[in-house]
Amino acid sequence: MNDTTNRAEVNSAPTTVQAREALNEHAVWQVYARRKYEEPLHEIGNVMADDVELAKVYALSIYDEFSWVEMVLIPRDTIVTVIKL
Numbered sequence: 001m002n003d004t005t006n007r008a009e010v011n012s013a014p015t016t017v018q019a020r021e022a023l024n025e026h027a028v029w030q031v032y033a034r035r036k037y038e039e040p041l042h043e044i045g046n047v048m049a050d051d052v053e054l055a056k057v058y059a060l061s062i063y064d065e066f067s068w069v070e071m072v073l074i075p076r077d078t079i080v081t082v083i084k085l
Contacts, residue, residue, distance in 0.1 A: 028076040029055040
């Protein structure tokens with residue numbers, strides 16, 4: 001393969017935005033949970049859903065490996081970076 005072919009293959013790969021548009025899901029929700037009240041919340045993953053109700057369903061079904069006492073969702077686009085090295 002030559003350099004032009006490699007660039008064409010890379011450029012034809014779907015981007016994250018294209019993948020989300022194909023799924024019709026545009027919002028990413030960070031999922032935090034704790035197993036005991038005395039423990040801090042830990043980030044356990046994320047889900048993609050257009051509204052909070054669907055995000056709740058996804059989070060509960062995907063992250064059901066433990067008996068959580070609390071699980072919260074935070075829209076990724078509301079997270080504020082304080083320090084970035």
